[in-house]
Amino acid sequence: MDEISLIRRFWEPLGRAVTHPAVREGIGNDGAVIRCEPGQDAVVAVDTLVEGVHFPATIDPYALGWRALAVNLSDLAAMGAEPVCYTLALTLPRADEDWLEAFSGGLRDLSVRHGIQLVGGDTTRGPLTITIQVQGRVPSGTAMRRGGAAPGDRVCVSGSLGSAGEALKWLDTSPGNNPDVRAVLARYFYPQPRLALGGWLRERGVAAIDVSDGLVSDLGQLLGEAGRGARLDYAALPIAPELATLAGSQARKLAASAGDDYELCFLWPLALGEVPESTDEGVPLTVIGEVEAEPGVRLMDGNDPVELAYGGYSHFSGGANDDS
Amino acid sequence: MDEISLIRRFWEPLGRAVTHPAVREGIGNDGAVIRCEPGQDAVVAVDTLVEGVHFPATIDPYALGWRALAVNLSDLAAMGAEPVCYTLALTLPRADEDWLEAFSGGLRDLSVRHGIQLVGGDTTRGPLTITIQVQGRVPSGTAMRRGGAAPGDRVCVSGSLGSAGEALKWLDTSPGNNPDVRAVLARYFYPQPRLALGGWLRERGVAAIDVSDGLVSDLGQLLGEAGRGARLDYAALPIAPELATLAGSQARKLAASAGDDYELCFLWPLALGEVPESTDEGVPLTVIGEVEAEPGVRLMDGNDPVELAYGGYSHFSGGANDDS
Incomplete structure (x- = not known):
């Protein structure tokens, strides 16, 4: 041919x-x-x-x-x-x-x-x-730019995180009848781009990034070079039931650092009022932290900082999942 | 990094x-x-x-x-x-x-x-x-489409053809002080996209294609599916002096079938009058044949048809220069 x-x-x-x-x-x-x-x-x-x-x-x-x-x-x-x-x-x-x-x-x-x-x-x-x-x-002129964060803005994420990262462990296994394994594999193989949510956020002037490399890494990108940072509440990271079942105590670590979920992370200005629990079309939204003046992303479990083994996927730097 | x-x-x-x-x-x-x-x-x-x-x-x-x-x-x-x-x-x-x-x-x-x-x-x-x-x-609406050829339209080409094809033979050799080898290698490594000519043709409503896979093959694409064909005059194909020196009797074969020259081939309607020898900016133009009602591209050396070993580059079909 x-x-x-x-x-x-x-x-x-x-x-x-x-x-x-x-x-x-x-x-x-x-x-x-x-x-x-x-x-x-x-x-x-x-x-x-x-x-x-x-x-x-x-x-x-x-x-x-x-x-x-x-x-x-x-x-x-x-x-x-x-x-x-x-x-x-x-x-x-x-x-x-x-x-x-x-x-x-x-x-x-x-x-x-x-x-x-x-x-x-x-x-x-x-x-x-x-x-x-x-x-x-x-x-014209309405496409969202990074870097406009202000202290107090709510850091939010759509849907749930970490499932696609969990799927990496199951790529070479047959899911059989395990519905949890099937569910995480579906998250990896069939990402659902959040287009309706993106339009909804743009209409409100809310800057977003998609979580492709990992939440902490991508949020760092979204905060941009303006010198702002964010504090994230580890316990608030939304995880799907199947991820909780499969990964147990590792689930939130995956939610914070694994990529491939293709949810949107966005910065909701205080002036817009409270973040709704979902969009009109039913996309769940979760507040996971807030923007702070101090640069850097701080992931906190109560008052304790959470250390991640790596901050997301990067080519050419020998990251933990470079062979994924 | x-x-x-x-x-x-x-x-x-x-x-x-x-x-x-x-x-x-x-x-x-x-x-x-x-x-x-x-x-x-x-x-x-x-x-x-x-x-x-x-x-x-x-x-x-x-x-x-x-x-x-x-x-x-x-x-x-x-x-x-x-x-x-x-x-x-x-x-x-x-x-x-x-x-x-x-x-x-x-x-x-x-x-x-x-x-x-x-x-x-x-x-x-x-x-x-x-x-x-x-x-x-x-x-708006002025981008040229393929397939609108009419019998009698002049088939034309800019610059000269075949030099980049000749260069393939010299890729692994040092050109030394041979100016002809240097010239064909420059044609291969540094194609000069014909943007000014493209704009000039668009203003005149003349359809064009760039010669990337080989003249006969690309002309077939330009003629499109309207069922028209063309007769090309083998002796009229423009070749550069360095190609004539290096390739001798094979030069016109390269001009007809080798790719990578990135000249423009275009169909000049009779209604526009004679084809000028060059554009105002000095790009040489050569009439190499004319559109005919009968489908197919016929390459003629006087009254004799010229057979080509292959009709241009194609991936997946095992063409002669697939490993180029």
């Missing part, structure tokens, strides 16, 4: 599975053409997944397609953007039709759910690597 | 080397934010380069940075778009500072030349793979 047959069989149908009105020209030219709408800004984000680094070689290709798009949609969520279109740069060792069918199926199902259209890409031969770039839009 | 240090040392300075007025937020958030200007469409294109497939492991990293951006700018040229910004998804086995310094230097020098701003990316660990996505803009 040559490149052109592959485009016709897999990518063109995927490009037709969703048609976004802002897309003027999709797959089939040297570039895609997207309308600029007055009063809108474009938001772009790109993420790469590498076999053996970001996912195990044994991954179900359907889940891989889903996950590769989900981690990018999660960046749009953190910016409060509405998805428009995406490109797929796929490097793979061989054109295995069954693999491509499953992989494109995962992409298709998530893209249909969020109305994002495939508009182009590049399929090349080499070690399995997936780079997706998503494009979304926001009303 | 961890990911964040690497961003601060290499990518943030690169993001400041060019600041485009349409970029509202560059590096430093979950996504970049680009203004949508009334009356403009955005054009996006993405290309991946894989070590051992698209470039030799011995490549000078400065040239690699240049080339990775150039092949993408060439897609914008083919769409007649003006460059705005780009993202860099870089997967590399280790964070070698000297390598990154040189690689980012190649990117910087070409980006400054064309005024395109780095706005984001993702640096991950793994086999060396570079995916760049460029974004440009065109006045």
Whole structure:
């Protein structure tokens, strides 16, 4: 199967599975053409997944397609953007039709759910690597920036944390009938990007980041270079029942430091009043700490500081889960 | 050097080397934010380069940075778009500072030349793979589409062809003082994207494609699925003096079938009159054939058809230069 047959069989149908009105020209030219709408800004984000680094070689290709798009949609969520279109740069060792069918199926199902259209890409031969770039839009000037935190702002997180980190221990085991193992594996393989929440936060002017590398690490990024810090209440970190069952006393450690959950962490200004327990659409929100003048993220179990073995995932620094 | 240090040392300075007025937020958030200007469409294109497939492991990293951006700018040229910004998804086995310094230097020098701003990316660990996505803009509705050819349209090409293909034979040799070898290697390592020509063609409503896979193959793409074909005059293919010297009788074969030259091939409607010998800016233009009703690309040496060993580069099909 040559490149052109592959485009016709897999990518063109995927490009037709969703048609976004802002897309003027999709797959089939040297570039895609997207309308600029007055009063809108474009938001772009790109993420790469590498076999053996970001996912195990044994991954179900359907889940891989889903996950590769989900981690990018999660960046749009953190910016409060509405998805428009995406490109797929796929490097793979061989054109295995069954693999491509499953992989494109995962992409298709998530893209249909969020109305994002495939508009182009590049399929090349080499070690399995997936780079997706998503494009979304926001009303002009409303995309959230990092670094605007003020002391007293509530540090909040959506959903629950740590489940995807727990899943890393179970990747090579068959979940059998264990519903808890199935639940954490689903969190790892099928992240649910928090797009509706992102839009809800943007309308309120609340800055957010998605928890991809680990809460403490990502919160540090969100606080930015303005010199602010935060105190987090270890006991308040929201964990799912299945994580509590599987990880016991280690559950909150995972919630604080493991990545891949793709929840949103955000800074809620006091001026907005109390943080609701959930959005109108039912996304649970939890206050886990507050912004302080002193730089750094302090994780406290009552009055005792909690030490983490590492502060989140980092390439090139030999972190604990570099081989995850 | 961890990911964040690497961003601060290499990518943030690169993001400041060019600041485009349409970029509202560059590096430093979950996504970049680009203004949508009334009356403009955005054009996006993405290309991946894989070590051992698209470039030799011995490549000078400065040239690699240049080339990775150039092949993408060439897609914008083919769409007649003006460059705005780009993202860099870089997967590399280790964070070698000297390598990154040189690689980012190649990117910087070409980006400054064309005024395109780095706005984001993702640096991950793994086999060396570079995916760049460029974004440009065109006045609304003016981006050129393929497939609109009419019989009698002149098939034209800019500059000269085949030199980059010849360079493949010399990649592992030292050019020494041979100016011809130096010249073909420069064509391969430092493609000059034809952005000014692309804009000139777009203003005239002329559809173009960049010659990346090989003239015959790319022309087939440009003709599209409308069922048209073309007759090409083998003797008319423009070749550079250094290619004639190095390749002798094989020069035109390279011009017809080898890739990597990044010239533009375009279809000039009769209604526009004669094709000028060059643009106002001095880019040489050559008529090499004409569009015919019958599908297929026919390469003719006088009245004799010329058979090519292969019709251009294709991944996954075991083409002759798959290991280039």
